[in-house]
Every structure is written in C-alpha cells, then in structure tokens.
Amino acid sequence: MHFDEEFASRTIFGRRIAHGGIGDALVSGAPTRLMGDGNIWLSASMKFEEPIHIGDQLHCALTVSDIDRRRVASIDVEIANSRGEIVISGSIQSMRFVSRK
Numbered sequence: 001m002h003f004d005e006e007f008a009s010r011t012i013f014g015r016r017i018a019h020g021g022i023g024d025a026l027v028s029g030a031p032t033r034l035m036g037d038g039n040i041w042l043s044a045s046m047k048f049e050e051p052i053h054i055g056d057q058l059h060c061a062l063t064v065s066d067i068d069r070r071r072v073a074s075i076d077v078e079i080a081n082s083r084g085e086i087v088i089s090g091s092i093q094s095m096r097f098v099s100r101k
Contacts, residue, residue: 018052023079023088026060031075031094034062038097042072046090050081057082071095 001008001017008016024046032039052058059080066074072095079088 013051016054018054018056020046020048020052020088023048023052023058026058026079027062027077027088027092030060030062031073031092034064034075035073035094035096039094040097042093042095044090044092046077046088048087049089050085050087052081052087056087058087065091 001011001013002019003016005016008014024044027044027046028041031041059082061078061080063076064073065076068074072093075092075094077088077090077092078086080086
C-alpha cells in the first residue's frame with residue numbers, strides 16, 4: 001500500500017498512499033508550538049478520513065476546546081490536504097508541565 005506501486009494499483013486507492021503516521025507526526029510537535037516547552041500528550045484519538053497521497057501538502061489546524069482545572073487541554077485536530085479535504089481528524093489531551101527549580 002505504501003511502498004509497492006503494483007500492489008497499490010489494485011487497491012481501492014488505485015495508487016500508493018503515504019503512511020497515516022506522517023500526518024500524525026505533524027500533530028506531535030504542534031502542541032508544543034501552541035502551549036510552549038514542557039508539553040506532554042496524555043491521550044490521542046485520530047481518525048483517518050481520506051488517504052494521503054504521495055506529494056500532498058498538508059495543513060494541520062488545532063483548536064483548544066477546553067482547559068480543565070488540572071491544566072489539561074483538550075485540543076481538536078484537523079489535517080487537510082491542499083485540496084481542502086480533511087484527511088485526519090481527532091483530538092488530543094495535552095498538559096504543560098512547569099519545571100521546579
């Protein structure tokens with residue numbers, strides 16, 4: 001599916017697709033950019049909505065939907081390709097830790 005063009009051509013995708021983990025990798029660094037250093041994921045739930053094709057440009061959008069009393073942020077995630085199609089959607093929970101000196 002990801003490496004063998006001949007095999008992929010016989011699937012519902014008709015051609016090779018990128019591994020969904022590439023899209024997830026975009027999300028992994030985003031909370032640190034959003035919330036600062038010392039950020040750690042507590043949970044994640046992602047749904048692969050559409051295939052990511054080789055050569056697609058991706059855009060990751062995060063929306064903080066809630067921050068609870070423990071400083072745990074609930075963050076909605078959408079990753080879209082250059083055609084505006086949502087390829088991955090989901091949510092993460094993340095917390096920023098402050099170092100004790």
